[in-house]
Amino acid sequence: MKVTFPHMGNIHIAAKIFLDDLGVDYVVPPISNNKALEVGTMYSPEEMCLPFKIMIGNYIQAIEQGADTVIIVGSCGPCRFGEYCELQMNLLKKLGHEITFIVLDSPRDVGKKELLERAGLLVKESGKNNYSGILAMLKGVKAIELMDEIEKEAYWLAGYEINKGECKKLLHDCRQKVVSTKDSDQALKILKEYKKKINRVKMDSTKQPLKVSIIGEIYTVIEPFSNQYIQERLMDYGVSSNRMLTPSWWLKDLLGKVVKMNSISLRRASQEYLPLGIGGHARECIGEAVLAAKEGQDGAIQLFPVGCMPEIVSKSILPTISKDKDFPIMTLVLDEMTGQSGYITRIEAFLDLLERRRETSHVLFGN
């Protein structure tokens, strides 16, 4: 059994540590790239959303390297992510690949026993006991937490740094270095080291960079390839950016849901505009926009793939928030027709608008 998994931002770092420790053979698919998107688009149903297509590209590139088992998480929300596993299984089968899928679904829908059985497949393969499986998982969680913190700091501090490009370089070095080792303790050590390093970046606290929130659909927000590296681009412009949705947030949210204590601040913030969850992360998107306005950020950019059902609802609500709070929000809809310059122009124009709003007290904006 050679395990693989789709990419989503830095998740591969945690997954690698987990699988290394478990002693299961695995393939990390090449970081999402144009070839993956091309292959994925070729084989996927036309009207499927962008994450599906990139994932198919990831699988096929991993299969070329010998992978034969795919691990993904499932959901039973009204968003179509929950149906990914079924479609992807059929699709790969039609292409002639005999792939086993391990779908980690919520125990409420498939039953606890079934879920444990599915997860048990992995542990059985490794020949280790459940205890070391849990230990390996904890290490993976620790790693993704550290990585998310480093990333968050880097994106935010990029606006304040004195030596331009330092944060970006540190972030890149960190991502590269941490996957170069097969020893989990070593990897965690590297992450801790970089966390210290990122806090020691020389800063000019008198600077007042533009502050932008990245909100929207979780995959396109987290996976930099799918959003044309928007946050790294913002780093280059000297803009501080932040986003709330990260893999470690997702984990916390998932655990919190059990006792209904998940993301209370977000839920409270969204109360006025969208008082209930409608699937996907539409409610979070609304909450983030309200919070960003409250925190005094300059603007927000909403990202979602074409046809994303929950985010279409939030897109229809955002203009009202924008008007009520006098807070500019731009929406970028992403798909496989990647026209970079179109996106760049829009991002630059948006940043220009934010800058001008600071200089003169009021610049009109609208949809």
Next chain:
Amino acid sequence: MKVGIPKGLLYWKYGIFAEIFFTELGCEVIVSGDTNSEILNLGIENSVDEACVPIKVFHGHVASIKDQCDLVVIPRIMRLTDREFICPKFCGLPEMIKNSIPNMPDITEEEINAYHEKALYKSMIQIGKKVTKDRRKIQKAFEKAMEAYQTSSCGIHDEKYESKIALLGHPYNVQDPFLNMNVVNKLHHLGVGVMTEEFAPKKEVNEYANQLFKKFFWTFARHCYGAGAYFAENRKVDGIIYLSAFACGIDSVVIELLKDRVGDFPFLVLKMDEQTGQGGFDTRIEAFVDMIERRKECEGNFSSYGEHSYSS
């Protein structure tokens, strides 16, 4: 009190329920007119660009009656069956309307859970409170409405035609003649009968749908998939036409799964959006019907599609 009921989305299935319910409560019920290009244009003007055409049409219906009523019914239908949803846009429909259409009168925002009569009753009490405080009156209206709904029927089942086609898709796509350019009439004109998912036996529908690896969590996806598989595998019809709105997330999944399931069985997907032209639609339907008839007459049910028609 004047209550407006927009003739869009699930009005096509549950309109009678809403009409009777509000009439019994003593309201003057205003149902928006049949969908026409004016309503469609109003909808396009007043909704978010990325929405699918049925949602836009619904916006149009709301905009066309909003000035005449004191309360507009915007059903927030969360569930029709336990643990199943419809589409996220249904859950956020009141928000979409509120934020897209200016100067809206009061609307019904309460959640509607219809997986059980008790749950539905609870939801309707909340909605009825907008009109009257008298709980008994609401209960009576609910019972009347329920009765009317249960005796009503929706869907199409033509008996007298020789060839038959299953028309699948969300009910608002199948039953709104403006949206689907009157595909039913077109088929009748070509001498082909129509059958919709409502006429597939429920037990079989669930059986076929449950054969999937993962249970559907969308009600209409389960209906369409189950009915399609049942019709095709038992040869109840000669072909399937799937009516789908452009960029419908649910259909993008169902169509793919159904295609895999029925294999060589004649299957046509008609995509609808606000720019669909009649000519293209007609040509495709005619070609499909021709294909079905030829298949019957001279090709011994061989598929005209796929590799095996060329290799021996």
